[in-house]
Amino acid sequence: xxxxxxxxxxxxxxxxxxxxxxxxxxxxxxxxxxxxxxxxxxxxxxxxxxxxxxxxxxxxxxxxxxxxxxxxxxxxxxxxxxxxxxxxxxxxxxxxxxxxxxxxxxxxxxxxxxxxxxxxxxxxxxxxxxxxxxxxxxxxxxxxxxxxxxxxxxxxxxxxxxxxxxxxxxxxxxxxxxxxxxxxxxxxxxxxxxxxxxxxxxxxxxxxxxxxxxxxxxxxx
Amino acid sequence: xxxxxxxxxxxxxxxxxxxxxxxxxxxxxxxxxxxxxxxxxxxxxxxxxxxxxxxxxxxxxxxxxxxxxxxxxxxxxxxxxxxxxxxxxxxxxxxxxxxxxxxxxxxxxxxxxxxxxxxxxxxxxxxxxxxxxxxxxxxxxxxxxxxxxxxxxxxxxxxxxxxxxxxxxxxxxxxxxxxxxxxxxxxxxxxxxxxxxxxxxxxxxxxxxxxxxxxxxxxxx
DNA sequence: ACCTGAACACCGTTCAAGT
DNA sequence: ACCTGAACACCGTTCAAGT
Numbered sequence: 520x521x522x523x524x525x526x527x528x529x530x531x532x533x534x535x536x537x538x539x540x541x542x543x544x545x546x547x548x549x550x551x552x553x554x555x556x557x558x559x560x561x562x563x564x565x566x567x568x569x570x571x572x573x574x575x576x577x578x579x580x581x582x583x584x585x586x587x588x589x590x591x592x593x594x595x596x597x598x599x600x601x602x603x604x605x606x607x608x609x610x611x612x613x614x615x616x617x618x619x620x621x622x623x624x625x626x627x628x629x630x631x632x633x634x635x636x637x638x639x640x641x642x643x644x645x646x647x648x649x650x651x652x653x654x655x656x657x658x659x660x661x662x663x664x665x666x667x668x669x670x671x672x673x674x675x676x677x678x679x680x681x682x683x684x685x686x687x688x689x690x691x692x693x694x695x696x697x698x699x700x701x702x703x704x705x706x707x708x709x710x711x712x713x714x715x716x717x718x719x720x721x722x723x724x725x726x727x728x729x730x731x732x733x734x735x736x737x738x739x740x
Numbered sequence: 741x742x743x744x745x746x747x748x749x750x751x752x753x754x755x756x757x758x759x760x761x762x763x764x765x766x767x768x769x770x771x772x773x774x775x776x777x778x779x780x781x782x783x784x785x786x787x788x789x790x791x792x793x794x795x796x797x798x799x800x801x802x803x804x805x806x807x808x809x810x811x812x813x814x815x816x817x818x819x820x821x822x823x824x825x826x827x828x829x830x831x832x833x834x835x836x837x838x839x840x841x842x843x844x845x846x847x848x849x850x851x852x853x854x855x856x857x858x859x860x861x862x863x864x865x866x867x868x869x870x871x872x873x874x875x876x877x878x879x880x881x882x883x884x885x886x887x888x889x890x891x892x893x894x895x896x897x898x899x900x901x902x903x904x905x906x907x908x909x910x911x912x913x914x915x916x917x918x919x920x921x922x923x924x925x926x927x928x929x930x931x932x933x934x935x936x937x938x939x940x941x942x943x944x945x946x947x948x949x950x951x952x953x954x955x956x957x958x959x960x961x
Numbered sequence: 962a963c964c965t966g967a968a969c970a971c972c973g974t975t976c977a978a979g980t
Numbered sequence: 981a982c983c984t985g986a987a988c989a990c991c992g993t994t995c996a997a998g999t
Contacts, residue, residue: 522888531963531964548951554990554993555991556991563964563965563968564965564967565992566965566966566993566994567963567965568802569992569993569994570962570964572907573994574785574992575993583908590892600787604819624894626895626896627896628896628969629893629897629900630897630915635919635927635930636915638930639927642930642933643929646929652900653936655934655936656937657940657944657945657948658948659929661949661953662946663889664886664946665886665889666889667886668884668886668887668888668890668891668892668894671847671888671897672847672885672888673852675847676851678848678851689824694851698856701856703863706792706858707860708860708867708880709860709863709883712863712876712877712880715876718744719878719881722812723878724877724878724881725885726880727875727878727883728878728881728886728953729778730880730952730956731882731956731957732949732956733954734955734956735952735955735956737957738955738959749981753983774971774973775972776971776972784983784984785984785985786973786974786984787975787976787983787985787986788983790974790975791982791983792982795973795974796973796974815985901972962987962999963998965996965997965999966995967994967996967997968992968993968994968995968996969983969995970981970987970991970993971982971991971992971993972989972990972991972992973988973989973991974987974988975986975987975989976982976986976988976992976997977985977986977987978983978984978985978986979984979985980981980982980983980984
């Protein structure tokens with residue numbers, strides 16, 4: 520055996536670990552990211568990964584951060600601040616739809632790097648909108664919380680969808696049917712909204728919520 | 741041994757299991773809820789619990805639902821719809837502050853019973869506000885997503901706070917310091933907001949976000 | 962400095978067997 | 981019908997030992 524035979528094609532780096540994590544998360548879902556699976560994918564031992572990564576939480580946050588960075592990388596179009604905010608929000612919505620695990624990862628990373636990226640992007644636009652300095656943090660925080668809330672729900676929906684076989688139409692119909700069967704006295708609103716729910720468009724409703732907040736922000740006072 | 745000696749004081753019921761789960765979650769945090777710990781608490785075997793509960797997810801959702809139900813149980817004060825919405829939202833905020841694990845449980849229970857309780861309460865008020873039927877679902881959905889987003893972040897904050905020793909002041913200061921140290925070109929907004937963040941009031945900002953959405957909803961069209 | 966892989970201390974869930 | 985508890989198939993994480 521030559522002594523300088525490399526043990527593998529590429530050296531094990533934090534970046535390679537993160538990339539492998541993303542592809543594992545995308546292909547096998549949240550429960551598919553395992554130190555053992557990762558080690559096999561990278562042709563190494565489970566313990567080796569700990570040299571580059573503190574723990575699983577660190578790994579998830581890093582994977583999430585990499586995708587959020589990519590999502591926000593798109594060139595900033597010259598547009599009204601409100602439109603940029605809409606674009607950023609929709610970009611996140613689409614990214615989470617494509618990689619549902621980001622939703623759960625974001626929920627567990629309070630004020631960490633992926634969130635800060637978003638905060639910065641939204642904040643610059645909120646400032647450009649002319650929101651008073653004293654209200655800027657609260658305004659950005661509201662946008663952020665809303666986006667994260669939708670993210671989390673969408674991630675959970677996707678998870679359940681995968682478990683139940685994936686047919687979105689069927690799941691919506693099932694939920695709508697359950698709502699229609701609720702007690703008429705206790706749940707009048709939910710019952711009445713069931714048909715609307717069945718045909719609702721997550722993306723359109725998401726944007727409607729963003730617009731609600733933006734409209735509230737644009738008002739004086 | 742008499743044959744009719746009861747094996748334990750009380751029979752094992754779904755309710756007792758849920759109560760024990762809540763107290764375990766409150767005292768030991770999210771990772772403290774374990775079938776083994778639960779079994780010991782209830783003087784039974786781990787497997788016995790499965791007779792009354794489908795799985796851990798079912799258990800978490802049920803525990804969450806019980807607390808949400810209690811939170812929404814408070815008598816509806818005769819007040820303007822906006823004020824009732826504020827009160828409901830604040831009630832949820834405080835409940836999640838007291839039991840951070842609700843935040844994570846809610847995030848994983850899309851359109852399940854705890855969420856439906858909230859949906860109903862908010863929906864009745866949105867309708868009372870006079871929002872057009874076609875916009876009611878989107879409006880409630882926005883409020884709901886926002887509340888869940890804040891919930892999730894708060895739950896994660898509490899989790900990290902517990903891990904790091906619990907001093908909120910110190911954690912805020914630490915995050916603010918990290919933000920101030922960010923690259924000046926890439927993160928101008930985050931840097932500028934750091935002092936504000938250090939002294940921000942989660943509850944006040946939460947309410948400010950609710951008001952933003954309510955204001956947006958009250959506008960025509 | 963970086964990697965190996967066995968070992969540790971857990972998990973949720975199942976299921977034959979009991980009452 | 982309800983409960984027992986051992987067993988199964990996993991986890992994340994650590995660490996002595998290697999290169």
